[in-house]
Amino acid sequence: MPGSESSSSSVVDAQARKIHEVLAAQSLPILSVRGQVEGAAARGDRFVLSATPGSGKTTLAPLMLAGARPGRVLVAAPRRVAVRSAARFVAALFGEPVGRTVGMSMRGDRRVSDRTRVEYTTTGALLRRVINEPDLPGVSAVLIDEVHERHADADLALAMVLDVADLREDLLVGVMSATAQNELFEHLLEPAGRIEARGQIFPLEEYWCPHRNPLDAGGLTRGFLSHVADVARAAFDRHGSTLVFVPGVREVEAVRGQLQNLGVPALPLHGSLTSQQQDAALADGKRVVVATDIAETSLTVPGVNCVVDSGFTRAPRFDLARDAQALVTVRESRSSARQRAGRAHRTGPGVVYRCFSEVDFARLERFARPEVESADLTEAVLLAHAWSAPTQLRLPTAMPAPAMERAEANLRGIGAVDGSNACTNSGRTLVGIPVDPRMAHALCTVASWESDAAATAEANRKRGSASLVRVAAQAVTLLNTDARLPGSDLEAALASADKREVVRLLKVARRDYPLLPRARKCLAQAPGLTIVQVPGLVTALAFPGRVAKRRGEDRAGRATFTAVSGTGFVVDQDSPLHGESWIAVGAVQTIRGVTHVRAGAPLDPEFLPVTNPSDFCEVQTAEVISNRVVGQRVRRVGAIEISRERTRAEYAPALEALRELVRERGLAVFKPSRQTQRLLDAMTFLAGADEAAKHSAGEAADASAEPGAETKSTNAHPSAKRWPAPTAEFFANHLELLIAGTRALEGERLSNIAVTTGIRNVLGWEKAAQLDQQVPQRVQLPSGRFASVEFDPERGPTIRAKLQECFGWRDVPRVLGRPLTIELLDPAGRPLAITGDLEYFFNEVYSQVRSQMRGRYPKHPWPQDPWAAVATNRTKRRM
Secondary structure, three states, rough: HHHHHHHHHHHHHHHHHHHHHHHHHHOOOOHHHHHHHHHHHOOOEEEEEEEOOOOHHHHHHHHHHHHHHHOHHHHHHHHHHHHHHHHHHHHHHHOOOOOOOOEEEEEEEEEEOOOOOEEEEEHHHHHHHHHHHHOOOOEEEEEEHHHHOOHHHHHHHHHHHHHHHHHHOEEEEEEEOOOOHHHHHHHOOOEEEEEOOOOOOOOEEEEEEEOOOOOOOEEEEEEHHHHHHHHHHHHHHHHOEEEOOOHHHHHHHHHHHHHHHHHOEEEEOOOOOOOOOOOHHHOOOOOOEEEHHHHHOOOOOOOEEEEEEEOOOEEEEOOOOOOOOEEEEEEOOOHHHHHHHHHHOOOOEEEEEEEOOHHHHHHOOOOOOHHHHHHHHHHHHHHHHOOOOHHHHOOOOOHHHHHHHHHHHHHHHHHEOOOOEOOOOOHHHHOOOOHHHHHHHHHHHHHHHHHHHHHHHHHHHHHHOOOOHHHHHHHHHOOOOOOOOOOEEEEOOOOOOOOOHHHHHHHHHHHHHHOOHHHHHHOOOOOOOHHHHHHHHHHHOOOHEEEEEEEEEEOOOOEEEEEOOOEEEEEEEEEEEEOOEEEEEEEEEEEEEOOOOOEEEEEEEEEEHHOOOOOOOEEEEEEEEOOOOEEEEEEOOOOEEEEEEEEOOOOOHHHHHHHHHHHHHHHHHHHOHHHHHHHHHHHHHEEEHHHHHHHHHHHHHHHHOOOOOOOOOOHHHOOOOOOOOOOOOHHHOOHHHHOOOOOOOOOOOOOHHHOOOHHHHHHOOHHHHHHHHHHOOEOOOOOOEEEEEEOOOOOOOEEEEHHHHHHOOOOOOOOEEEEEEEEEEEEEEEEEEEEEEEHHHHHHHHHHHHHOOOOOOOOOOOOOOOOOOOOOOOHHHHO
């Protein structure tokens, strides 16, 4: 209606006048570039705004845009506390509560109205808003603040907003920071202008307070945290209200506790606190505020002109080997150090105490490492696929391909993307739940379970008035924070979960679960669920690779577990999880190479087919036990063996088990007979003869070849490679022929298996016959007796015979052109001599042997001429 439009226009005009009045009343340095910002707004030019800490860019730059163009200005920052603080401060400039001219929106807290011109939001909330409303209706400009921190959701939000701006030419895009990589973002926003606000910079005193051993494999040392507390106390005594930066919640509590013990009023400030607790830390008054880097940017801590900087921060690092992401303690960047120090001299002279040296400062990386390079990208990749495709987004830093592939595999596992990595309906549902999509999937699965009438009736009977999905929401809330759980026990900590977050998750789970058909499908074979089982089930559904089975204790008494992924975990002795057989692990910490469980819950193994359907399998294996090949039916889930029972061995695994044993021990596993061993010795001899002949032929060919001429393969000995060496590898490769016709794979003792025939099978009967011809099994002596041909490793084919049996033996057989070696024995069967030249022995040596032996063995013939004597194995009396 015309009247309505006129009324709306008058409201906008009135707001514009009010915005100009508010800006006119301010004196912050950012106003020095007001004309540039408003000019960019009027022209619709993209820009990179760089301003010193405390210049007012977060609070006043959005008002400049709102006063210069119609529509709403969205201002996105990474942290909730900064969003809340900025919205309240700017709303107070108008004398209004948040939700009128200035609004804010974040997970679980949205305060806007039709009159809102500037809306502060988190980058995570902006991401989901763009996906749900791709044209951003009613929004005229988007500012991404603190882009230098390089959070994954901030990078993604900027990329998506740039896509929207390509379709909506009237949408203005800008980025802001005090220490950004301006060239990087100018190139990304191209065409983009740079606007720099360099207002009055108040003096800053710097004190360097290094500590000898700040860091070890477990994180910051106790000694270093005590040092930080001592520096903070001295700073407080000298300067009054002080802001202390430490990496994480554990360090916040440690330093705050020591300060309180010293009589110093100290308050915590970190993301795990409620908004009321955060507001208490930001209230004016003389105190020490111990904070994580939540207070590093876009936030003013009233009354503070002194900062104590530990020099460390928490950064996400994904451990591929353990399939887990952890926040690790690392040195801050130089830009971060400057941001922290900037909290001290935003509004006047300040002082910073740095708990490290000037040399350490010079060694710091210039900018923070982009989160996409080191973090678990499962959630980011789902958001990217829900928008377009990760590779098509204009990200400041591209997502590494291995991390993307791993994330896409996770998403396929929960049905969030299909085989071609296109986002499914289930995936779009999970996008709307602002937690890790794997946790969201677990939550909706339990909600689906509870919705089933039969399951609900059974659950109600067992759990009274409790709610399965409420417990699941509590578990997800705790898993989604960095809070340390007492005893690492998720179940025991449920009551400490943020109640507002639990209610919010409860609402979306019960709303969205019907859209997840996979969740319902995986419950078809599930047992009844009770309250106490929910924390373990939720954790296992979210992180199936971290389902773990107890395997024993280490020397320190810690319980050791093996996970489905193959990773090893330990649980400390004082944890309620120490005695559990199965657990699901939600969070870990690796200290000196040992991975400790920091959040987990017991898991009933009956749920394994539900939590790990793709890892669950039953396989038939075989192994050699007590000289028999036996079958094993093994049930496994990933790297964990659930059960094993002996069965009749199946052919393929039995053959492979025996093959490995033969490869390791050769034919000794069959305890070969003397006949078998003789056959193997013959093969060894022939293979050696072939090799020697081949070598000799090669040398002859080289000697006859003209200089520079190529040696052709035809010069090789004709019998080269004719006879295979009877190695363990050879028989392992021909095992089926070796054991053909035996019961070696049917449980027969391997020592009872005769493999002589099998060896001939391997050779082939034609070759086996050649072997018998070329290497006879026995030789007839002049005495008429047959002597077996044996093989000595050094002498080759050898027979053993009494000397008297060889009288007159001139035609000694040869094997492959080589004379037999004869071991000549005395009448008692003891060795007299070994010779390969019997003629030489009788002509040159025999006379000496005769003179020594005939007196000792007078009943046996010792003729003077052995060539004329008759060979015999008898004594003189029986001749």
